[in-house]
Amino acid sequence: MAGNLKQLSHKPERLVSGHRMCAGCAAPVLVKQILYAVDVPVVIANATCCLEVTTSVYPYSNWKCSWIHSAFENTSATIGGVEAAYRAMKKRGEIEEDVRFMAIGGDGGTFDIGLQSLSGALERGHRFVYVCYDNEAYMNTGIQRSSATPLGAWTTTSPVGTAIAGKTRPRKDLTKIVAAHHIPYVAQASPSNWKDLTTKAEKAFNVDGPAFLNVISPCVPGWKYEPELTIKLAKMAVDTCYWPLYEIENGQYKVNYKPKEKKPLVEWLKPQGRFKHLLAPENKHLLDELQSQVDREWEELLKNAGES
Amino acid sequence: MKAKQKAAPPAATKALAPQEKPGWTDIPIGAVVVEAGNGVNYQTGDWRSERPVVDVDKCIHCLFCWVFCPDNAVVLHNEKFKSINYYHCKGCGICSAECPVKVITMVEEAKAQSNANDSGAADGDGNLSPKAVGKGG
Numbered sequence: 502m503a504g505n506l507k508q509l510s511h512k513p514e515r516l517v518s519g520h521r522m523c524a525g526c527a528a529p530v531l532v533k534q535i536l537y538a539v540d541v542p543v544v545i546a547n548a549t550c551c552l553e554v555t556t557s558v559y560p561y562s563n564w565k566c567s568w569i570h571s572a573f574e575n576t577s578a579t580i581g582g583v584e585a586a587y588r589a590m591k592k593r594g595e596i597e598e599d600v601r602f603m604a605i606g607g608d609g610g611t612f613d614i615g616l617q618s619l620s621g622a623l624e625r626g627h628r629f630v631y632v633c634y635d636n637e638a639y640m641n642t643g644i645q646r647s648s649a650t651p652l653g654a655w656t657t658t659s660p661v662g663t664a665i666a667g668k669t670r671p672r673k674d675l676t677k678i679v680a681a682h683h684i685p686y687v688a689q690a691s692p693s694n695w696k697d698l699t700t701k702a703e704k705a706f707n708v709d710g711p712a713f714l715n716v717i718s719p720c721v722p723g724w725k726y727e728p729e730l731t732i733k734l735a736k737m738a739v740d741t742c743y744w745p746l747y748e749i750e751n752g753q754y755k756v757n758y759k760p761k762e763k764k765p766l767v768e769w770l771k772p773q774g775r776f777k778h779l780l781a782p783e784n785k786h787l788l789d790e791l792q793s794q795v796d797r798e799w800e801e802l803l804k805n806a807g808e809s
Numbered sequence: 810m811k812a813k814q815k816a817a818p819p820a821a822t823k824a825l826a827p828q829e830k831p832g833w834t835d836i837p838i839g840a841v842v843v844e845a846g847n848g849v850n851y852q853t854g855d856w857r858s859e860r861p862v863v864d865v866d867k868c869i870h871c872l873f874c875w876v877f878c879p880d881n882a883v884v885l886h887n888e889k890f891k892s893i894n895y896y897h898c899k900g901c902g903i904c905s906a907e908c909p910v911k912v913i914t915m916v917e918e919a920k921a922q923s924n925a926n927d928s929g930a931a932d933g934d935g936n937l938s939p940k941a942v943g944k945g946g
Binding site: 506507509510511514516517518519520521522523524525526527528529530533534556557558559560561562563564565566692695721727728729730731732733 | 845903
């Protein structure tokens, strides 16, 4: 087990301060929580994303581990190549050290652009952990909709006006797409539930094969809320069952957290400016549809986990 | 000519004022960053409009502020809260919002800077030197 906070406080920081993520960004929070789960050296391939551009502004690097920037579409191929080289060198006795491999990208780089290289690397069975921090749009390039953007959300390419009221299509369920590769470990997590996330990261790093973590990452400018609410919104996404915490270990579903009282989705939407229009009476049908999608997916998850 | 007179510091080993930035001859071949984690020398504390001020006597050392801080700006000592690193704290307020005993108050930065008795700050303007904070927890 990854341990409690006092134990975690002795772990080295691999992503150091001084990065240029926005104040209140969730991405560095979840990255540090994930990296607390590994004690051996880690090699990270970072897709083009907010995290990449803000932690590698020349002449600085905020990474205290081996780190390589990859284009959106080939992050998993990059880390797959690194991992294959490591295995070959280890076999020849050129490396003795135990090393772990991780790829990280945003939802644009994972759900959309990097999907085929991710799928390829999962199928080839490289031993690596892919982390997707899902902020639900292309935030780095200025808030364009991605296939992770939920129905009804405002973005600059799914604006709110007379023709449409935000995104007209539901989001893609990437966690299940990845699970369909039948890899040993797939999980969905949230930085608000740090214990759950560090435990999942530890499991992911310890499986002998590909592992995938899909982590929700509230975005202050993209979701339009006050920066201090980041962790509260991540928590509320979990409590409304919009972002259930679950894992699929060797094909077995397990729901890791069931809220005592499943909160209505509107409580999560309210603080977010991108959903402001959904609260208007004329858009009630969109709100209802979003709520029914969440309910349906939650029921399906409970069924998959054998809990309904 | 002017640039040649003063030996420039090695690329990216300390926080650089604009006039100290290395010239092209000082940059390593391939423009590689030779020091891992040298980003810690970059000050982000000047982004802040509000700063967290902690009533340490009432702190229960649950470390929630530390685990949720996006900027590793909560400095610990022996598994306990020690201070806020104002060199890097961007003033997002997550620590204050997540503190279960509500002992972290967000104070307007201008007011806090004019107050010489800032809690947790190492010097008058609230900036710890990067060397002092690099170790973090």
